[in-house]
Structure formats: structure tokens, C-alpha cells
Amino acid sequence: MKKYYWVVIAIVAGFLSNPVLTKAQDASKEASVKVSGEVATSLELKLADLQQFQQADVTRKDRDGKDHVYSGVVLADILQKAGATMGKDLRGENLTKYILVEASDGYQVIFALAELDKGFTDRTIILASRVDGKPLPDGDGPFRIIVQDEKKPARCIKQVTGIKVLFAK
């Protein structure tokens, strides 16, 4: 009896870890966010990669007028990881840098680097992947910027695909 038990576990584990089978379940490619531009190393972050950062929550209202808890990673941490000029390096001409965030529908918004840096503001801006403990719904996710306390939701850009660090020309 015990022997069979282990055989079953081995087979199930084999199925689960088989990349061909798991791929077949989801023939589509996995969405990601590319971090590029004025950075030391470009990044391409998938959902699992966000887990390697410290997690943060931001509460804000959605279209339904109710408060929701969004969870994800502080944008500044991601930019730091990519080697953008944050923290002590955010001075002089680097203060003319901004990020251009682009969504899969082509929508774009910008944030000045100084708007994102803890040395300048306590307002938290995150790249969220969950809302109220669940993945973001279709059409909003898998990645969405959530700006704490901003009155209009227009910069809480949905379906983020890219973050480019740029100099204002």
C-alpha cells in the first residue's frame, strides 16, 4: 500500500514538473515588464521575479469607489535593482530623469524619478500584481502601477509592459 502511495506521488510530481505539459496547459507566452533606458542592467520581470523583492501594500479606491489593498513591489526598489540613479545618486542632472511607463494598449504615463524616491517623498508607488490577495483581473493585470493617494486614477496604468528611464531632452 505504502509503495503505491510513493509511486503515485512520483508520477504526479513528474507531470507537474514536466515543462512540456505545463506549457501545453498555457500555450500563450507569459507577460513581463521590461525595465530599460538609463539603467546599468536592463531587466525583464515576470510574475515570479517580483517575489524576489520586498513586498509592499498600497490601499486606494477603484472605479467602484471602494478601498482595495494592492500588493506588489515599490517601483524605486525595481529601479534600484536595475541600477538607475536613485537614492544618493539622485541629484544634479539626474533630477531631469523620468520614467516612461507603457501599457500593452499603448497608453503611456510618466513619473519624474524624484517622485519615486524615498528621500523625496513618503508616497508609495508600487508595481502591483495582486488586489485584495488575488491576482489582478483580466484587463488590469498581470501588472499595474498603483499610486498612493493620487486623486485621479489616470496614472494607475494597467497592463504595464515596459518602464523606460529617460533624460528629459
Add this chain to the structure above:
Amino acid sequence: MNPDFSKIKRKSAVVLLLSMVIFTLSGWAFIKSDMETGPYKFIYPANFGNRINVPDDNPSTKEGVYLGRMLFYEKSLSANNTISCANCHQQARAFTDGRSFSTGVDNVPTSRNSMSLTNLLWTRKFFWDGRAGSLEEQAAFPLTNPHEMGQSLDVSANKLAESSVYHQLFKIVYGDEAITGDRIVKAITQFERTLISCNSHYDQYLRNTYQPTPQELKGLALFMNAPQPQTGIRGANCAHCHGGVKNYMELFHNNGLDSIPKDAGIETLTGLSSDRGRFKAPTLRNIALTAPYMHDGRFKTLAEVVDHYSDHVEESASLSSFIRGVSNETGGRSLNLRPDEKKELIAFLNMLTDSTFITDPRFSDPHLLPVQKFKQSSK
């Protein structure tokens, strides 16, 4: 021989020579006077903004725009000398062709509906799926696609090289007579960038020179507002994707035409299921002139389009979140507009027609007018 006579002869020889010189010069001068040269200045209203898209290696000149216009209407750029860009992009229809799918040199229908060419100066992503990043990249496609004009750029260059007219034009535009695919493409795009439409009743309303009818004003409000069933504000939310003074925002969405689309749209490029059935939200400028509608030309009238958004949105995982559940009724799945509201919305859409754009002589076929004169004088 009478000396006087020889004098006369010599005199007349000089006159003849001079008149020949003048004649050849005048042929030359004709091109020059017919076609002003120098940088092309784009003229457009300040509210259109200056986020224009002109590559550094292809600045627009007056002579380049003229050459581009000649080429836009040039049938010898197609494999069987019958198709020019203007076959599928006709000025009277705001540069569309009135067909669901167009046919090119091989009579095989194109896979998507022809698109209106207007205010491309501000556009950054071209085609229904946004796959081309510049007009230059875009133009090479119809020129060489076997279902459109079906001829390699090299063959096109060689064919143009048989015409003395084009030799002279390329020389004026580029400094030497070399005719290349790259130069053909660049000139065409210079012309396309001049196709600026900014004189619809809506533009005039924004300039305070047109007073809309009450029906148009109600349509405008519906177009701009998001519906709020809780507060009773009625809306159609169109401006979320088709808003702005240019009636174009360069967004790409699934607007609920099918739950399982035949044409997967942007998903074909990215492999992402969230891009399934996603296409460019095209300009609504001159929309009353550009039927049939959508990437596959499925709707023949604006009434059918409005019925779609009001009553027939199809659910799917990739349906835009700006359409899903946006309704004038609590819990509604689509807008649920009343019949009078549909008429108001259509009245507003008709305000976007710019009749000066479709009759502007600067955008018409130049082969019908001065070039014939020019051809005669150069022969």
C-alpha cells in the same frame, strides 16, 4: 552673297540660339516655379500639440512632398501598372476605399480593411496591429506585398528610371538623379505627413466658430462621458479610446466584436493571450466617409457600429476593461443606449467630417494636372 542678308542670317541664328536656351531654361524653370522648393512647414492648430513624428533622416521639403504626391498616385509602382496607393486610399473617402477588403495586383483580398490616412504626422504605430514603427517602414509593405502593389523596390526604381520626369524630380529633391527604393519610400512618406485634417465642425466648435445643434451637443456629451448609473449620468465612454482633439489616441484594444476572433490581431505578434482580438482604435476623424467599419469591415453603417457598443459587446478574457461592464444600467454588460441617444451619438460622429480635407487640391492626383503640362514642356 549679300552682306546684309548674311547679317540678318547671323542675327536670326543668334535669336534662334537664344530662344532655344530660353526654351530649355523655361522647361527647367517650369518645374521650379510649379514646385516651390525649400523646407516644408507643417501648419496645424496649436491644440494638436507638437509631438510630431518626423525622422531626422527624412526631413520634409516642398519638392520632396511634391515627388511623394506623384509617387502616391503612380501606378507604375505596381507589378501590373494598374494600382497606386490611391486605389485603396482615395481622397474623397478620407483615403479609404469603401470596401471591406481591398484588392491589389493579384485580385486576392487583403486580410484587413484599408485605413484612413489622416494626421499621420502624429502617429507612431502604423497598421491595425501597430506593427510598423514609422511611415517609412510602413510604406515598403504595400509596395512589395503580393496582394497589394506586388513589386520589389528595385524594380520600381528601375521602372521610374525610364521616365525623364522622375530623373529631374529626384535630382531636385535629392541632389542627384539616382532613383532608389529608399528614396521612393522617403518621398511618399513626406507627402503622407502633409495629410493634415483640422477643419471639421468639431474643430470649428473647439475654435468657437461653429455652434453645434442641440442633438450634436447631446451626442458630444455622450461621447465624452463615462456612464454612471448610480448618479444617473448617461454616457457612451467613446472618448476613453477615441478622445482628444485629433479624435485619435493611438490605443490598441479588444472592443468586443467576437468572443473567439477569427483574426487574433496583436496576439499574432506578441503571443500573449491578453492581446487576442486587439486592434488599433483608429481615428474617428472623417468617420462618416470611411465605411465599412472595423478591421474586417463588418459594419456597413455608423448605426451598426453604435448598436454594437450599445447592445452586442461580446465577452472574452481579452475584452478591454474600459468596455467590460461599462453600462448605463447597473449590472449591464454593454452601454444600453436609448434610440434617441444613438441618433445623438451619430450626429456627433458626423461633426468629425472635414470636407476641406477631402477636396484639398494639394492632396489630389498631380498626374491629372500640372505634370501633363510639365511633361509636354520637357519634351
